[in-house]
Amino acid sequence: MSDAETAAWRARLPEAFAPPLRRRLLRALGAAACLAWLGWALALFGFTPARLWQGLSGLATILRLMLPPSPGALWGDILRGLAESVAMALLGTVAAALLALPLGVLGARNLVTATLLRFSIRRLFDGFRGIDQLIWALAYVRAVGLGPLAGVLAIATADIAVLAKLYAEAIEAVERRQVEGVAAAGGGWAERLRFGVLPQVLPVMLAQALYFFESNTRAAAILGVVGAGGIGLQIAERIRVRAWDEVAFIILLMIVIVAAIDGLSARLRRRLIGGAGR
Protein backbone atom coordinates (compact mmCIF):
# COMPACT_ATOMS: atom_id res chain seq x y z
CA MET A 1 0.00 0.00 0.00
CA SER A 2 1.52 3.31 -1.04
CA ASP A 3 0.94 6.49 0.96
CA ALA A 4 -1.28 7.87 -1.78
CA GLU A 5 -3.51 4.77 -1.72
CA THR A 6 -3.68 4.91 2.07
CA ALA A 7 -4.65 8.57 1.90
CA ALA A 8 -7.31 7.76 -0.68
CA TRP A 9 -8.82 5.09 1.60
CA ARG A 10 -8.68 7.48 4.52
CA ALA A 11 -10.61 10.07 2.52
CA ARG A 12 -13.16 7.46 1.44
CA LEU A 13 -13.81 5.87 4.85
CA PRO A 14 -12.44 8.15 7.58
CA GLU A 15 -14.30 6.34 10.35
CA ALA A 16 -12.34 3.16 9.59
CA PHE A 17 -9.13 4.95 10.59
CA ALA A 18 -10.19 6.81 13.73
CA PRO A 19 -13.41 7.23 15.67
CA PRO A 20 -15.31 10.47 14.96
CA LEU A 21 -13.96 13.67 16.56
CA ARG A 22 -16.95 13.95 18.90
CA ARG A 23 -16.38 10.52 20.38
CA ARG A 24 -12.64 11.13 20.73
CA LEU A 25 -13.33 14.42 22.56
CA LEU A 26 -15.83 12.74 24.87
CA ARG A 27 -13.36 9.97 25.63
CA ALA A 28 -10.57 12.46 26.41
CA LEU A 29 -12.97 14.44 28.61
CA GLY A 30 -14.00 11.31 30.49
CA ALA A 31 -10.41 10.25 31.01
CA ALA A 32 -9.48 13.74 32.27
CA ALA A 33 -12.42 13.76 34.69
CA CYS A 34 -11.43 10.34 36.08
CA LEU A 35 -7.83 11.46 36.56
CA ALA A 36 -8.89 14.69 38.25
CA TRP A 37 -11.17 12.78 40.62
CA LEU A 38 -8.39 10.34 41.45
CA GLY A 39 -5.94 13.17 42.13
CA TRP A 40 -8.46 15.02 44.27
CA ALA A 41 -9.15 11.91 46.35
CA LEU A 42 -5.44 11.26 46.84
CA ALA A 43 -4.90 14.86 48.00
CA LEU A 44 -7.98 14.79 50.24
CA PHE A 45 -6.87 11.66 52.08
CA GLY A 46 -3.34 12.98 52.41
CA PHE A 47 -1.67 10.16 50.52
CA THR A 48 2.01 10.96 50.62
CA PRO A 49 4.91 8.59 50.03
CA ALA A 50 6.22 9.47 53.49
CA ARG A 51 3.02 8.32 55.20
CA LEU A 52 2.89 5.14 53.17
CA TRP A 53 6.50 4.43 54.13
CA GLN A 54 5.76 5.01 57.82
CA GLY A 55 2.76 2.70 57.63
CA LEU A 56 4.91 0.02 56.04
CA SER A 57 7.44 0.18 58.84
CA GLY A 58 4.59 -0.10 61.36
CA LEU A 59 3.37 -3.16 59.49
CA ALA A 60 6.86 -4.62 59.58
CA THR A 61 6.90 -4.25 63.37
CA ILE A 62 3.62 -6.15 63.64
CA LEU A 63 4.94 -8.87 61.35
CA ARG A 64 8.02 -9.18 63.54
CA LEU A 65 5.85 -9.53 66.63
CA MET A 66 3.86 -12.27 64.88
CA LEU A 67 6.92 -14.53 64.64
CA PRO A 68 6.86 -17.21 65.77
CA PRO A 69 3.07 -17.81 65.85
CA SER A 70 1.96 -19.31 69.14
CA PRO A 71 -1.34 -20.82 70.30
CA GLY A 72 -1.03 -19.17 73.71
CA ALA A 73 -2.68 -20.69 76.74
CA LEU A 74 -6.27 -20.71 75.52
CA TRP A 75 -6.24 -23.45 72.89
CA GLY A 76 -9.79 -24.48 73.65
CA ASP A 77 -11.21 -21.01 73.16
CA ILE A 78 -9.58 -20.67 69.76
CA LEU A 79 -10.87 -24.03 68.50
CA ARG A 80 -14.35 -23.34 69.84
CA GLY A 81 -14.34 -19.94 68.13
CA LEU A 82 -13.27 -21.40 64.80
CA ALA A 83 -15.90 -24.12 64.93
CA GLU A 84 -18.49 -21.51 65.82
CA SER A 85 -17.49 -19.36 62.82
CA VAL A 86 -17.76 -22.28 60.39
CA ALA A 87 -21.11 -23.29 61.87
CA MET A 88 -22.40 -19.72 61.59
CA ALA A 89 -21.38 -19.57 57.94
CA LEU A 90 -23.02 -22.92 57.20
CA LEU A 91 -26.29 -22.12 58.95
CA GLY A 92 -26.46 -18.62 57.50
CA THR A 93 -25.75 -19.78 53.95
CA VAL A 94 -28.21 -22.68 54.06
CA ALA A 95 -30.96 -20.42 55.40
CA ALA A 96 -30.20 -17.77 52.78
CA ALA A 97 -30.15 -20.30 49.92
CA LEU A 98 -33.44 -21.93 50.98
CA LEU A 99 -35.21 -18.58 51.22
CA ALA A 100 -33.59 -17.23 48.08
CA LEU A 101 -34.93 -20.08 45.93
CA PRO A 102 -38.62 -19.05 45.96
CA LEU A 103 -37.67 -15.38 45.83
CA GLY A 104 -35.45 -16.01 42.82
CA VAL A 105 -38.32 -17.77 41.04
CA LEU A 106 -40.58 -14.79 41.74
CA GLY A 107 -37.94 -12.42 40.41
CA ALA A 108 -37.32 -14.27 37.12
CA ARG A 109 -38.72 -12.55 34.07
CA ASN A 110 -39.41 -15.70 32.12
CA LEU A 111 -41.49 -17.23 34.93
CA VAL A 112 -43.34 -14.31 36.51
CA THR A 113 -45.15 -12.31 33.90
CA ALA A 114 -46.77 -9.94 36.40
CA THR A 115 -44.40 -7.05 35.79
CA LEU A 116 -45.39 -5.02 38.84
CA LEU A 117 -44.84 -7.94 41.24
CA ARG A 118 -41.54 -8.87 39.66
CA PHE A 119 -40.38 -5.26 39.55
CA SER A 120 -41.13 -4.63 43.20
CA ILE A 121 -39.41 -7.87 44.24
CA ARG A 122 -36.33 -6.97 42.22
CA ARG A 123 -36.17 -3.48 43.76
CA LEU A 124 -36.54 -5.05 47.19
CA PHE A 125 -33.48 -7.24 46.46
CA ASP A 126 -31.59 -4.12 45.38
CA GLY A 127 -32.51 -2.33 48.58
CA PHE A 128 -31.42 -5.21 50.81
CA ARG A 129 -28.18 -5.57 48.89
CA GLY A 130 -27.33 -1.98 49.77
CA ILE A 131 -26.98 -2.93 53.44
CA ASP A 132 -23.79 -4.70 54.43
CA GLN A 133 -23.54 -7.83 56.58
CA LEU A 134 -21.73 -5.87 59.30
CA ILE A 135 -24.59 -3.42 59.66
CA TRP A 136 -27.08 -6.28 59.94
CA ALA A 137 -24.81 -7.83 62.57
CA LEU A 138 -24.75 -4.62 64.63
CA ALA A 139 -28.54 -4.43 64.44
CA TYR A 140 -29.07 -8.10 65.36
CA VAL A 141 -26.65 -7.89 68.28
CA ARG A 142 -28.90 -5.19 69.73
CA ALA A 143 -32.02 -7.17 68.88
CA VAL A 144 -31.19 -10.77 69.93
CA GLY A 145 -28.14 -10.14 72.09
CA LEU A 146 -24.44 -11.01 71.80
CA GLY A 147 -23.52 -14.37 70.29
CA PRO A 148 -23.64 -16.56 67.20
CA LEU A 149 -27.39 -16.24 66.64
CA ALA A 150 -26.91 -12.60 65.66
CA GLY A 151 -24.14 -13.66 63.28
CA VAL A 152 -26.24 -16.34 61.60
CA LEU A 153 -29.12 -13.92 61.12
CA ALA A 154 -26.79 -11.26 59.73
CA ILE A 155 -25.26 -13.68 57.20
CA ALA A 156 -28.65 -15.00 56.12
CA THR A 157 -30.28 -11.58 55.78
CA ALA A 158 -27.43 -10.09 53.81
CA ASP A 159 -27.13 -13.08 51.44
CA ILE A 160 -30.79 -13.71 50.69
CA ALA A 161 -31.03 -10.71 48.42
CA VAL A 162 -27.78 -11.39 46.57
CA LEU A 163 -28.50 -15.10 46.10
CA ALA A 164 -32.08 -14.37 45.04
CA LYS A 165 -30.82 -12.03 42.34
CA LEU A 166 -28.25 -14.57 41.13
CA TYR A 167 -30.89 -17.31 41.16
CA ALA A 168 -33.32 -15.14 39.22
CA GLU A 169 -30.64 -14.51 36.61
CA ALA A 170 -29.77 -18.21 36.40
CA ILE A 171 -33.45 -19.00 35.84
CA GLU A 172 -33.67 -16.35 33.14
CA ALA A 173 -30.75 -17.97 31.32
CA VAL A 174 -32.36 -21.44 31.05
CA GLU A 175 -32.89 -22.94 27.66
CA ARG A 176 -36.47 -22.34 26.59
CA ARG A 177 -36.81 -25.40 24.43
CA GLN A 178 -36.51 -27.81 27.34
CA VAL A 179 -39.26 -25.98 29.19
CA GLU A 180 -41.32 -25.93 26.02
CA GLY A 181 -40.99 -29.69 25.84
CA VAL A 182 -42.53 -30.03 29.29
CA ALA A 183 -45.31 -27.55 28.44
CA ALA A 184 -46.10 -29.39 25.21
CA ALA A 185 -46.51 -32.61 27.20
CA GLY A 186 -49.26 -30.92 29.21
CA GLY A 187 -47.25 -29.64 32.17
CA GLY A 188 -48.63 -26.65 34.01
CA TRP A 189 -46.71 -23.82 35.68
CA ALA A 190 -45.54 -25.97 38.57
CA GLU A 191 -44.52 -28.92 36.36
CA ARG A 192 -42.61 -26.66 33.99
CA LEU A 193 -40.74 -25.22 36.96
CA ARG A 194 -40.08 -28.56 38.61
CA PHE A 195 -39.11 -30.59 35.54
CA GLY A 196 -38.14 -27.98 32.91
CA VAL A 197 -36.34 -25.27 34.89
CA LEU A 198 -35.01 -26.81 38.11
CA PRO A 199 -32.90 -29.56 36.50
CA GLN A 200 -31.14 -26.85 34.50
CA VAL A 201 -30.49 -24.39 37.32
CA LEU A 202 -30.04 -26.55 40.40
CA PRO A 203 -26.34 -27.30 39.84
CA VAL A 204 -25.66 -23.61 39.22
CA MET A 205 -27.57 -22.65 42.35
CA LEU A 206 -25.74 -25.16 44.52
CA ALA A 207 -22.41 -24.04 43.13
CA GLN A 208 -23.20 -20.45 43.98
CA ALA A 209 -24.31 -21.39 47.48
CA LEU A 210 -20.99 -23.19 47.96
CA TYR A 211 -19.09 -20.08 46.92
CA PHE A 212 -21.09 -18.10 49.45
CA PHE A 213 -20.37 -20.66 52.19
CA GLU A 214 -16.66 -20.24 51.60
CA SER A 215 -16.77 -16.46 51.55
CA ASN A 216 -19.05 -16.41 54.63
CA THR A 217 -16.55 -18.44 56.60
CA ARG A 218 -14.14 -15.56 56.11
CA ALA A 219 -16.82 -12.97 56.83
CA ALA A 220 -17.83 -14.76 60.04
CA ALA A 221 -14.44 -13.82 61.50
CA ILE A 222 -15.26 -10.12 61.18
CA LEU A 223 -18.73 -10.53 62.65
CA GLY A 224 -17.17 -11.68 65.90
CA VAL A 225 -15.47 -8.31 66.29
CA VAL A 226 -18.84 -6.60 66.72
CA GLY A 227 -20.00 -9.29 69.13
CA ALA A 228 -21.90 -11.56 66.79
CA GLY A 229 -20.08 -14.74 67.83
CA GLY A 230 -17.26 -16.76 66.32
CA ILE A 231 -13.49 -16.44 66.15
CA GLY A 232 -13.58 -12.67 65.57
CA LEU A 233 -13.99 -11.97 69.27
CA GLN A 234 -10.84 -13.96 70.06
CA ILE A 235 -8.89 -12.04 67.39
CA ALA A 236 -10.13 -8.65 68.60
CA GLU A 237 -9.20 -9.43 72.21
CA ARG A 238 -5.69 -10.52 71.28
CA ILE A 239 -5.12 -7.46 69.10
CA ARG A 240 -6.17 -5.26 72.02
CA VAL A 241 -3.46 -6.76 74.25
CA ARG A 242 -0.95 -6.88 71.34
CA ALA A 243 -0.61 -10.66 71.45
CA TRP A 244 0.32 -10.65 67.78
CA ASP A 245 1.92 -14.10 67.91
CA GLU A 246 -1.44 -15.60 68.92
CA VAL A 247 -3.24 -13.54 66.26
CA ALA A 248 -0.86 -14.98 63.68
CA PHE A 249 -1.66 -18.50 64.89
CA ILE A 250 -5.40 -17.93 64.50
CA ILE A 251 -4.91 -16.42 61.05
CA LEU A 252 -2.91 -19.47 59.96
CA LEU A 253 -5.65 -21.79 61.19
CA MET A 254 -8.28 -19.77 59.31
CA ILE A 255 -6.28 -19.94 56.10
CA VAL A 256 -6.13 -23.71 56.45
CA ILE A 257 -9.87 -23.95 57.09
CA VAL A 258 -10.84 -21.68 54.21
CA ALA A 259 -8.51 -23.58 51.87
CA ALA A 260 -10.05 -26.87 52.97
CA ILE A 261 -13.58 -25.59 52.38
CA ASP A 262 -12.54 -24.16 49.02
CA GLY A 263 -11.02 -27.47 47.94
CA LEU A 264 -14.02 -29.43 49.11
CA SER A 265 -16.55 -27.17 47.44
CA ALA A 266 -14.52 -27.10 44.21
CA ARG A 267 -14.74 -30.89 44.08
CA LEU A 268 -18.44 -30.81 44.83
CA ARG A 269 -19.05 -28.16 42.17
CA ARG A 270 -17.16 -30.18 39.57
CA ARG A 271 -19.26 -33.22 40.34
CA LEU A 272 -22.51 -31.25 40.23
CA ILE A 273 -21.75 -29.55 36.94
CA GLY A 274 -20.18 -32.65 35.41
CA GLY A 275 -23.32 -34.56 36.38
CA ALA A 276 -25.44 -31.95 34.62
CA GLY A 277 -23.40 -32.28 31.45
CA ARG A 278 -24.03 -35.96 31.01
Next chain:
Amino acid sequence: MLELQGLTRRFGATVAVDAVSLAVPAGQMLGIIGRSGAGKSTLLRLLNRLVEPSAGRILCDGTDVTALRGRALRRWRRNCAMVFQQFNLVQRLDVLTNALLGRLAYQHGLGRARLLLTGGFPAEERARALAMLERFDLLGLALQRAETLSGGQQQRVALCRALLQAPRLILADEPIASLDPANARLVMQALRQANRAEGLTVLVNLHHLETARAYCDRIVAMQAGRIVFDGPPEALDAARLQAVYGLPEADLAAESEAAAARPAMA
Protein backbone atom coordinates in the same frame (compact mmCIF):
# COMPACT_ATOMS: atom_id res chain seq x y z
CA MET B 1 7.25 -28.28 -1.63
CA LEU B 2 5.53 -29.48 1.50
CA GLU B 3 6.50 -32.90 2.78
CA LEU B 4 4.84 -35.00 5.46
CA GLN B 5 6.90 -37.93 6.75
CA GLY B 6 5.18 -40.57 8.83
CA LEU B 7 3.04 -37.95 10.54
CA THR B 8 1.11 -39.45 13.46
CA ARG B 9 -1.16 -38.05 16.14
CA ARG B 10 -2.72 -40.08 18.93
CA PHE B 11 -5.45 -38.87 21.27
CA GLY B 12 -5.32 -41.34 24.13
CA ALA B 13 -5.96 -44.74 22.63
CA THR B 14 -7.28 -43.51 19.28
CA VAL B 15 -4.95 -42.74 16.41
CA ALA B 16 -6.39 -39.72 14.60
CA VAL B 17 -3.63 -39.49 12.01
CA ASP B 18 -1.70 -42.68 11.35
CA ALA B 19 1.76 -42.44 9.75
CA VAL B 20 0.72 -40.18 6.90
CA SER B 21 3.38 -39.50 4.28
CA LEU B 22 2.57 -37.06 1.53
CA ALA B 23 4.40 -34.65 -0.78
CA VAL B 24 2.57 -31.55 -1.98
CA PRO B 25 4.34 -29.54 -4.69
CA ALA B 26 4.11 -25.72 -4.43
CA GLY B 27 1.08 -24.29 -6.20
CA GLN B 28 -1.05 -27.42 -6.02
CA MET B 29 -4.69 -27.43 -5.00
CA LEU B 30 -5.19 -30.58 -2.95
CA GLY B 31 -8.60 -31.79 -1.82
CA ILE B 32 -8.76 -34.10 1.20
CA ILE B 33 -11.92 -36.14 1.50
CA GLY B 34 -13.13 -38.70 3.99
CA ARG B 35 -15.92 -39.45 6.43
CA SER B 36 -16.28 -37.60 9.71
CA GLY B 37 -13.54 -38.67 12.09
CA ALA B 38 -11.20 -39.84 9.34
CA GLY B 39 -8.49 -37.48 10.60
CA LYS B 40 -8.76 -34.71 7.97
CA SER B 41 -9.12 -31.87 10.47
CA THR B 42 -6.32 -33.17 12.67
CA LEU B 43 -4.07 -33.41 9.63
CA LEU B 44 -4.57 -29.73 8.75
CA ARG B 45 -4.23 -28.68 12.38
CA LEU B 46 -0.98 -30.60 12.57
CA LEU B 47 0.34 -28.68 9.58
CA ASN B 48 -0.43 -25.35 11.29
CA ARG B 49 1.00 -26.75 14.56
CA LEU B 50 -2.31 -26.08 16.34
CA VAL B 51 -1.90 -29.76 17.24
CA GLU B 52 1.51 -31.26 18.00
CA PRO B 53 2.44 -34.51 16.26
CA SER B 54 3.01 -37.68 18.30
CA ALA B 55 5.53 -38.83 15.71
CA GLY B 56 6.78 -37.91 12.26
CA ARG B 57 7.94 -34.72 10.62
CA ILE B 58 6.68 -31.90 8.42
CA LEU B 59 9.19 -30.38 6.02
CA CYS B 60 8.61 -27.22 4.04
CA ASP B 61 11.29 -26.46 1.44
CA GLY B 62 13.73 -28.39 3.58
CA THR B 63 12.88 -26.65 6.88
CA ASP B 64 11.68 -28.90 9.68
CA VAL B 65 8.38 -27.27 10.66
CA THR B 66 7.86 -29.61 13.60
CA ALA B 67 10.99 -28.21 15.30
CA LEU B 68 10.00 -24.52 15.04
CA ARG B 69 9.53 -22.50 18.22
CA GLY B 70 8.69 -18.95 19.27
CA ARG B 71 9.13 -16.36 16.58
CA ALA B 72 9.93 -18.89 13.85
CA LEU B 73 6.71 -20.77 14.67
CA ARG B 74 4.69 -17.55 14.45
CA ARG B 75 6.27 -16.83 11.07
CA TRP B 76 5.34 -20.34 9.87
CA ARG B 77 1.74 -19.86 11.00
CA ARG B 78 1.65 -16.53 9.22
CA ASN B 79 2.82 -18.30 6.08
CA CYS B 80 0.14 -20.97 6.21
CA ALA B 81 -3.21 -19.31 6.65
CA MET B 82 -6.04 -21.34 8.16
CA VAL B 83 -9.73 -21.18 7.22
CA PHE B 84 -12.13 -22.91 9.60
CA GLN B 85 -15.57 -24.46 9.23
CA GLN B 86 -16.95 -22.26 12.01
CA PHE B 87 -14.99 -19.22 10.73
CA ASN B 88 -13.32 -18.59 14.14
CA LEU B 89 -13.82 -14.83 14.03
CA VAL B 90 -13.68 -12.84 17.24
CA GLN B 91 -17.37 -12.11 17.52
CA ARG B 92 -17.17 -8.89 19.50
CA LEU B 93 -14.58 -7.23 17.25
CA ASP B 94 -15.66 -5.38 14.13
CA VAL B 95 -15.19 -6.86 10.66
CA LEU B 96 -12.26 -4.59 9.83
CA THR B 97 -10.35 -5.55 12.97
CA ASN B 98 -11.07 -9.23 12.35
CA ALA B 99 -9.58 -8.91 8.87
CA LEU B 100 -6.63 -6.97 10.33
CA LEU B 101 -5.84 -9.91 12.61
CA GLY B 102 -4.26 -11.37 9.47
CA ARG B 103 -1.64 -8.62 9.76
CA LEU B 104 -0.74 -9.35 13.40
CA ALA B 105 2.38 -11.35 12.64
CA TYR B 106 3.73 -8.44 10.58
CA GLN B 107 3.92 -6.04 13.54
CA HIS B 108 7.28 -5.94 15.28
CA GLY B 109 9.10 -4.03 17.99
CA LEU B 110 7.61 -0.69 19.07
CA GLY B 111 4.78 -0.91 16.54
CA ARG B 112 3.72 -4.25 18.03
CA ALA B 113 3.84 -2.86 21.58
CA ARG B 114 1.73 0.11 20.52
CA LEU B 115 -0.77 -2.17 18.77
CA LEU B 116 -1.11 -4.43 21.83
CA LEU B 117 -1.57 -1.42 24.10
CA THR B 118 -4.08 0.59 22.06
CA GLY B 119 -5.59 -2.01 19.75
CA GLY B 120 -5.18 0.42 16.85
CA PHE B 121 -3.57 -0.81 13.61
CA PRO B 122 -1.44 1.55 11.48
CA ALA B 123 -3.20 3.44 8.69
CA GLU B 124 -1.37 1.57 5.96
CA GLU B 125 -2.57 -1.79 7.27
CA ARG B 126 -6.12 -0.48 7.56
CA ALA B 127 -6.05 0.63 3.93
CA ARG B 128 -4.75 -2.79 2.90
CA ALA B 129 -7.53 -4.53 4.83
CA LEU B 130 -10.20 -2.22 3.42
CA ALA B 131 -9.05 -3.00 -0.11
CA MET B 132 -9.33 -6.73 0.67
CA LEU B 133 -12.80 -6.30 2.21
CA GLU B 134 -13.88 -4.45 -0.92
CA ARG B 135 -12.66 -7.36 -3.04
CA PHE B 136 -15.05 -9.63 -1.15
CA ASP B 137 -17.90 -7.13 -1.23
CA LEU B 138 -17.76 -6.53 2.53
CA LEU B 139 -16.82 -2.84 2.65
CA GLY B 140 -20.28 -1.75 3.81
CA LEU B 141 -19.98 -4.05 6.85
CA ALA B 142 -16.44 -3.02 7.83
CA LEU B 143 -17.42 -1.30 11.09
CA GLN B 144 -20.05 -3.83 12.21
CA ARG B 145 -19.37 -6.45 14.83
CA ALA B 146 -18.62 -9.87 13.35
CA GLU B 147 -21.50 -11.44 15.32
CA THR B 148 -24.05 -9.43 13.32
CA LEU B 149 -23.00 -11.10 10.05
CA SER B 150 -24.48 -14.13 8.32
CA GLY B 151 -22.43 -17.32 8.02
CA GLY B 152 -21.49 -16.62 4.40
CA GLN B 153 -20.37 -13.10 5.23
CA GLN B 154 -18.36 -14.33 8.20
CA GLN B 155 -16.54 -16.90 6.08
CA ARG B 156 -15.70 -14.18 3.57
CA VAL B 157 -14.24 -12.10 6.42
CA ALA B 158 -12.24 -15.15 7.49
CA LEU B 159 -10.94 -15.47 3.91
CA CYS B 160 -9.90 -11.80 4.00
CA ARG B 161 -8.05 -12.45 7.24
CA ALA B 162 -6.32 -15.46 5.70
CA LEU B 163 -5.32 -13.68 2.49
CA LEU B 164 -4.11 -10.60 4.41
CA GLN B 165 -1.55 -12.87 6.03
CA ALA B 166 0.02 -12.97 2.56
CA PRO B 167 0.51 -16.71 3.06
CA ARG B 168 2.27 -19.21 0.85
CA LEU B 169 -0.13 -21.94 1.89
CA ILE B 170 -3.83 -22.00 2.72
CA LEU B 171 -5.25 -24.72 4.96
CA ALA B 172 -9.02 -24.78 4.66
CA ASP B 173 -10.83 -27.09 7.10
CA GLU B 174 -14.33 -27.80 5.76
CA PRO B 175 -14.65 -24.16 4.67
CA ILE B 176 -18.04 -24.60 3.03
CA ALA B 177 -19.72 -27.19 5.27
CA SER B 178 -21.78 -24.52 7.10
CA LEU B 179 -22.59 -22.36 4.06
CA ASP B 180 -25.45 -22.07 1.57
CA PRO B 181 -24.66 -23.10 -2.04
CA ALA B 182 -24.08 -19.54 -3.33
CA ASN B 183 -21.60 -18.67 -0.61
CA ALA B 184 -20.00 -22.10 -0.89
CA ARG B 185 -19.31 -21.45 -4.57
CA LEU B 186 -17.93 -18.00 -3.79
CA VAL B 187 -15.54 -19.34 -1.16
CA MET B 188 -14.34 -22.24 -3.33
CA GLN B 189 -13.79 -19.87 -6.26
CA ALA B 190 -11.81 -17.51 -4.04
CA LEU B 191 -9.61 -20.41 -2.92
CA ARG B 192 -9.18 -21.54 -6.51
CA GLN B 193 -8.28 -18.01 -7.56
CA ALA B 194 -5.72 -17.64 -4.79
CA ASN B 195 -4.26 -20.91 -6.03
CA ARG B 196 -4.31 -20.04 -9.73
CA ALA B 197 -3.60 -16.29 -9.78
CA GLU B 198 -1.27 -16.01 -6.79
CA GLY B 199 0.26 -19.47 -6.94
CA LEU B 200 -0.63 -20.39 -3.34
CA THR B 201 -0.62 -24.02 -2.32
CA VAL B 202 -4.11 -24.88 -1.05
CA LEU B 203 -5.05 -27.86 1.11
CA VAL B 204 -8.79 -28.12 1.56
CA ASN B 205 -10.87 -30.64 3.53
CA LEU B 206 -14.19 -31.35 1.90
CA HIS B 207 -17.26 -33.42 2.62
CA HIS B 208 -18.49 -33.43 -0.95
CA LEU B 209 -16.56 -35.43 -3.46
CA GLU B 210 -18.25 -33.36 -6.19
CA THR B 211 -16.73 -30.13 -4.90
CA ALA B 212 -13.31 -31.73 -4.67
CA ARG B 213 -13.63 -33.01 -8.25
CA ALA B 214 -14.68 -29.58 -9.52
CA TYR B 215 -11.92 -27.51 -7.92
CA CYS B 216 -8.91 -29.63 -7.03
CA ASP B 217 -5.87 -30.80 -9.02
CA ARG B 218 -5.41 -33.81 -6.81
CA ILE B 219 -7.51 -35.73 -4.31
CA VAL B 220 -6.43 -37.56 -1.19
CA ALA B 221 -8.95 -39.79 0.55
CA MET B 222 -8.51 -40.62 4.21
CA GLN B 223 -9.98 -43.35 6.34
CA ALA B 224 -9.19 -44.06 9.99
CA GLY B 225 -6.20 -41.72 9.88
CA ARG B 226 -4.60 -43.32 6.82
CA ILE B 227 -4.42 -42.27 3.20
CA VAL B 228 -6.42 -44.77 1.16
CA PHE B 229 -6.41 -42.96 -2.18
CA ASP B 230 -4.08 -40.42 -3.73
CA GLY B 231 -4.41 -39.32 -7.34
CA PRO B 232 -6.07 -37.06 -9.90
CA PRO B 233 -9.87 -36.53 -9.55
CA GLU B 234 -10.67 -38.52 -12.69
CA ALA B 235 -9.05 -41.65 -11.21
CA LEU B 236 -11.51 -41.63 -8.31
CA ASP B 237 -14.51 -43.17 -10.06
CA ALA B 238 -17.55 -44.73 -8.42
CA ALA B 239 -16.07 -48.22 -8.25
CA ARG B 240 -12.85 -46.96 -6.72
CA LEU B 241 -14.76 -44.89 -4.19
CA GLN B 242 -16.91 -47.79 -3.11
CA ALA B 243 -13.79 -49.88 -2.65
CA VAL B 244 -12.33 -47.14 -0.50
CA TYR B 245 -15.33 -46.48 1.70
CA GLY B 246 -17.32 -49.66 1.45
CA LEU B 247 -20.47 -47.81 0.43
CA PRO B 248 -21.76 -46.20 -2.77
CA GLU B 249 -21.25 -42.48 -3.46
CA ALA B 250 -24.89 -41.52 -2.90
CA ASP B 251 -24.82 -42.92 0.63
CA LEU B 252 -21.56 -41.13 1.29
CA ALA B 253 -23.08 -37.82 0.17
CA ALA B 254 -26.11 -38.36 2.40
CA GLU B 255 -23.85 -39.10 5.34
CA SER B 256 -21.87 -35.94 4.63
CA GLU B 257 -25.06 -33.87 4.72
CA ALA B 258 -25.88 -35.27 8.10
CA ALA B 259 -22.37 -34.57 9.35
CA ALA B 260 -22.51 -31.00 8.09
CA ALA B 261 -25.78 -30.45 9.94
CA ARG B 262 -24.05 -30.97 13.27
CA PRO B 263 -20.84 -29.00 12.91
CA ALA B 264 -19.85 -29.43 16.56
CA MET B 265 -19.05 -33.06 15.81
CA ALA B 266 -16.75 -32.30 12.89
